[in-house]
Amino acid sequence: MVFERYVEVGRVALVSCGPYKGKVCAIIDVIDQNRALVEGPSTKQGEEGVPRQAIRFKLLQLLPYKIKIAHTTRSKALKSAWDKESISTKWTTSIVCQKLDARKRRQLLTDFDRFKLMKTKQRRQRLIRLCMGPKPKDKANK
């Protein structure tokens, strides 16, 4: 079984649990078998990144992006390497990020929003059915 995503210095990972859930960070160094030292600059404006800390590998999901940094680089050098590879853009345009955002939006819907969504879907379906025309009589199922 060939692996493509390795835990290595510079590997970009998604934090899947905890106070920085949903945020993206880079592995700066490996502490031991279970933990990595990570740090992530902010990917969206107005949102904080992941401050430098130890996170368990169990809470990280490795992503297919990698930046070129030396182990335990400073925040500034990390940010410049991050921007050079444009990880923020790569991440926010990726399907995974978009799906996570959609899930978050769906979770924050109010009952009124769900009602509006239902009505919009209904209207859309009605328009589609109008375009399709009436259903032909099913001769095969007789």
Add this chain to the structure above:
Amino acid sequence: MKFGGDLHQYEVMGRKVPKLESEKSPLYKMNIFAPDDIVAKSRFWYFIKRFKKVKHSNGEIISVRQIYEKKPLKIKNFGVWLRYDSRSGTHNMYKEYRDLTTEAAVTSCYREMGARHRARAHNIHILRVKEVPAAQCRRPHVQQFRNSKIKFPLPHRVVGNWNRPRFTTTRPRTSFK
């Protein structure tokens, strides 16, 4: 003595209360790892009593100060020298930990001693904790991380989502490339 949660490092200083005004009693200082300062003071008396002719009843604690890690974001290799009582005798040990702070390393030590040797916290004396340079590390589980180009995959990932759903017909996904 319960050593639950994360331990903190305290510098406790105390001395024997001098009977006469002119008498000067020596001041003793100890670095204690304890969950809070109250336990730190208690442990201070426990140790001082063993070495010197001072007890809580005839002594006074001058200061209890929490020691914070100077560089809590720097990965260090800690050597811990300890002495513990097993069921049949008392032994010395040297253990190594790779961690960010001294307190975290000592907390890991207490947990490991409990796990591997069934040693209870009150049976463990931490003799010395020192940051060891990487070249002088002796334990293989610490030495294997002495690699600036370290690289390893995460094979067979077991995701701890035990309740959703509890019964299922599909096997879990453990390989994430």
